[in-house]
Amino acid sequence: MTALEPREMTVRRWSAGGTRVRPVTTAAVGRPVLDVDGNGRVRMVVRVELGDLLPRWRHTALFLRVGLDDNRIRPVDLWCDAGVPVAVSGLGDRTFGWFLGGFNDRALDVRRFTATAALDVPDGVDVLAVRVRLDASLTGPLLPVVPLRRIRHARVERPWVFTEPLPADRRAPVGRPVRTVPSTTPTVRLCLAADVENYRRFRNPEAARAQERFRELLSMARELAGVDESAVRVENAGDGQFAVLPTGLDETAVIPGLVAGLGTALRRANADLNDHARLRIRVALHRGTIGAVPNGWVGTAAIAVHRMLDSAPLRRALATTPRADLALIVPDSLYRDVIAHGYGDLIPESFHPATVDQPEKGFTEPAWIHVPER
Template sequence: MRVREPAVLPDPGGAVVRFDYVQEGPDLTALSLVVRFRDPAVEVRDARVAAAGTVVRTGVWTTRDGALVCLVGTPLGRSPIPRSGAFEILVAPPAELTGSLRVHGSALRPGLAGGRPAHACGDREVRFAAGRVDPVAGRRPAVRLCLAVDTEAYSRFSAPEAERAQRRFADLLTDVRRVVGVDDDETGLQPSGDGLFTVLPPGVDESVVIPGVVDGLRSGLVRINRGLGERARLRLRVAMHRGHVALAANGWIGSAVTTVHRLLDSEVLRRALRETPTADFALVVSDVLYRDVIVDGYPNLDPDRFASVTAEVPAKRFAETAWLYLPEG
């Protein structure tokens, strides 16, 4: 088990102290993080475990001595937890955040006599100095590239199937961000179970990022879906737009946020994916992105593969020119 040095991220409610973890040994059935801040005046407002693209709020509590405990999984369970994730603690913005943390994991070992499971436990304690936080940084309005992705026909899944689909979905989008070279610490991620809204860092090179996202989705979905049956196959609707956005108390705001979600929900995009069963995803981009970036023909993104369409959501009185792309089957 490896836990990175904590990062302090701005948040509308103060600051988030984030501890990313990665499993390096056997699968764990439970993982807990016990955090003690040196300053007793530090006000903890919320805590959560983010793993496999979802946020788990259960298993978070404060002990009598003021330590904060975050738990994911079941110590005596049989199901492994995601091999990577993060503990996130929302605090009021003090000058500095220092303290210690103890990581404790529980792993299922081969059964003993009679087939009963046994658990091996281990822990590790480190001290941290998370440094100062600027509660305003990262929340300033800016023009940013927005990406919205949604899973087709997600409601068909049973609970275990949905868990597997979410894990595949989250791993895919994580890989795509890594391939295009964006920094997650500067990226806004707003998960919704079957989807993810992403606000890319300010100033990214769109001529690199947009083709990289398309190529990453194409190759990643081929890899994920290889060997899966039709029911388990992951198929996505994808929309991209650029505009002026800001982070508010409960998520991202701005007309660009509304537009990219209208594009994602448009009937022309839904119909394109529905009527092209060989495609793993369908993409729609706004007219401004097509004319500013895609039309110039950057590598791996042929502008002739895009078709001009009218993206409409009548119930929202939305209708705009957009450009539709389907990968070659």
């Protein structure tokens, strides 16, 4: 049995004074154990053990993510021995993971578990290099005034990094081909679409600078949310951007991080600008099964996120709030799954219901809009 490497898990809180980090527990991950299954695939087993929590704190969800350094290696099957409901994501992708628990405040009775991936490894690859991250959703003591538990997100700040030699003989039995999943296989992903309000006011040199600031602030917001920017698929179009985030993200951490990160990035981008140059942006988030094709992406989420970005309620929300630089819209599904539960520092009451209704395009969807004043 491999030795375990412990790490602190910390909770981050964003405020006007900066980010505060508080250790709440520990987690330990063992070096991956590798062997070959009956189909000639490499089977990777990762062992995880959780430390003690602070008094009256408890786990409600866990998310174990693995990133492969070599994009020629692909997972074709994932499973987990935990004794609780488990969902997997990222089949066929270089980043994949296991989600234990659910989007609620029910206690997760897990102290240790093993996660297994069957990997398709082509000839000529002799080493497996992986980065392992663990995130957790936690609830603390009951609030003194109302009987509610605040859901917090804890993460390991520094990933576990392992480099292991692969088994030398990976030949599959004759007549049993290895199943592979192409990287373009449709998977559930978060999508982000954004544009700049009143972009036409800029002359060409101003527009070029505005585009650069716009791209930089969106990239910064994703990085502040803990998203690996190198794994984001971005399509830029002047005053707009469409981004498909990588698979295997913990939405209970990424969505609060994006909301806070967009505000921080906008404040930095606009810090030394006058009212004419100041960027005010609209942003839409959506989630769904989408896949890459030669001319872009296919899937209802890729369409819906643009419909919401171009919606009258979102445009009106920003136009009628002159002290705001951001208007964010999310579908009802994301609101109910993540925002309504107050993950991170999200305040559900700061989101207001709206209906995106575009009958000429056959599109109607309930949504929620957030307009934070600067």
